[in-house]
Amino acid sequence: MSKGITREILEDWLKNVRPYARDGKVADYIPALAKQNPDDLAVAICDLDGDSVSAGNEVCCFTLQSISKVLSLALALMDHGEEYVFERVGMEPSGDPFHSIYRLETHNPSRPLNPMINAGALAVTNMIHGITPDEKVGRLLSFIHEMTDDRSITYNTEVASSEYESAHLNRSLCYYMKQHGVIKGSVEETLDAYTKQCAIEVNIRQLARIGAIFANEGKDLDSGRRILPMHLARICKTFMVTCGMYDASGEFAIKVGIPAKSGVSGAVVGTVNGYGGIAVYGPALDGKGNSVVGLKLLELLSNRYDLSIF
Template structure:
């Protein structure tokens, strides 16, 4: 369902969001367990809205690149569904986890089948699917190529410093991969799968680029910038459904209650939110809530959705 969106009204709302967020004192805590992320200035804030007519409206630090981290899971999920279709759901569930994004407890109860593709174990499983028959370097290149094509921007890169830091500090992710391997649910060697996973999380994008990359999910599976079909309309709906129920980990219900948009967060402080039929929205503020979601990013999206009357409900 398309919402009317006069450009002047939208730009005024975005400018208002930026000024409101600039005045905020409590800004959350940056993800200090990945050293390069610990050095990011928490005062930064950016927002971009890519409408289905191809126009992009921005405010704040919308062109500053940041580590998209788990927002990348939306794109790897889309690619994996393209490769194996609904067969993917034999290997990963579609239910909210109710636990922290890096929890190992559920994995034991559910015998190595991750609860959904957006918790870390689920995204590692998706990376395993993408790796089938390829070298890690090829798979990483494929993910990057896909995101560049979606955003129509070849300047998007993977930050090697962040990728190295992910590997050096990712002990829980190593544990998750080894655990799934012990249950026989992971096909490839854990080290190879983790190489793909760490690099996809280290992708650096700006709000403008991220909003453009997510545009196909707002436009019935078709890229608004090129007119090409990325996925079938039904698949776009289903990816949006999983974003709504699982995209903010154990904070997903609260986010749906407050904002009412399918979305995916990352510990770099980015959030990609989708208003089907109208817009793809990217917001970035590095400080996180206790659940690992952008504190100001969530508040900004709540304000914007109220101001513009944007919600899927």
């Protein structure tokens, strides 16, 4: 394993950060996520040879939530190319909460500032090829199956339904963008695909392998087969650096310094070129929607093993 990190070392690191779970709270604005146990913690590292080491509750499955934004962006870029996608979604950090509508109202021509905020992610999901929501989600699942080498991965129907029924703000964002021509077709079908996308369920090792694929410039870890074009993998990692941790991305870049994306399930995935992927799960979130345990553990690991890209 890269840098000699063993299961025992990871267990020790996890033990050290476990008390931080008391400093956050699980997401409750999505009813199904409110059921998560804040003590279900896990961490995994997958190197570029495909070898992985993990600790904590390794069998626990959790939903990708906003981590899926990186994957849907990659798929939309493969479907349409950069020019098409970035005519409709910008490339700039927002500095606002992930669900904010403010920039849509003040930014001409009502284009989302980046694909990592909800408005931008909804626009990206709307672009993915597929006649029906299930076709779009099916193609995204196939992409994830390739990355993880596990075709059993699917979405959690309870979480997807809960998110869809409570998606009043996201529905507003969609209608606003539809009014200005950013989103095409049915708003409800876009929301259906987006909430299923966010509800895709993985375990900690699968998530670490996804991070490692990006660290490997889009190539499969075992065969070397290209899953994602190198320049698109680099675009996705750049967005992870600038926008991946919501409006805490700047602080995270200073303290941790690796491309990473978080989700309100409490999952965080990081990717380090030449090293591999790191995944952390801890459902208790801080005020900006990031896992408190995940942030602390990634900071400790980055400082201890000098992982910062800066």
